[in-house]
Amino acid sequence: DTGVSQNPRHKITKRGQNVTFRCDPISEHNRLYWYRQTLGQGPEFLTYFQNEAQLEKSRLLSDRFSAERPKGSFSTLEIQRTEQGDSAMYLCASSLGEPNTEAFFGQGTRLTVV
């Protein structure tokens, strides 16, 4: 499978715990994006990487959120001290990098904070 892969697919955690999600993009794609989607809403941009450099972060990304792409390949998104409001689907996407190229999305990680 050469698509975008996200793990885990589902995560249930207790409030206050830390969680980490992984995204493996399409191998030749140099851009990687993280989005958050709540039920019935469109995806909201969180952050993106050009190779290993994190170039833009949304104001939605509080200081409890951190993302890395250490070698310009896979990426991780960590949420510290989770809150119930963090419950959402977290989507990863990758693209070739030009604004006119389409992004390919993974199936997402559904986070439930109890």
Add this chain to the structure above:
Amino acid sequence: AQSVAQPEDQVNVAEGNPLTVKCTYSVSGNPYLFWYVQYPNRGLQFLLKYITGDNLVKGSYGFEAEFNKSQTSFHLKKPSALVSDSALYFCAVNYGNMLTFGGGTRLMVKP
């Protein structure tokens, strides 16, 4: 800042009838516009895009979209709907370095 509006939360259409899912955008300069579809428990799948040139863009699964610069619209269309087209559809604009999505429109195609 760019924005996208999808004025209909849900569109209902009978199988075999034509369908239209509406999208309007707001962006300074020339937009790159996209349509994605999302099936239950699945990620977003790319349908089609407008970059430049012909205002009618053809995409996957028989879908097409019409770009109208004066009305700042990019409506998704299909001549004959299938029950399997029932899903959540998102319009998006890429201006700068990220996609900005509309709120989505649920398409229900009834047999």
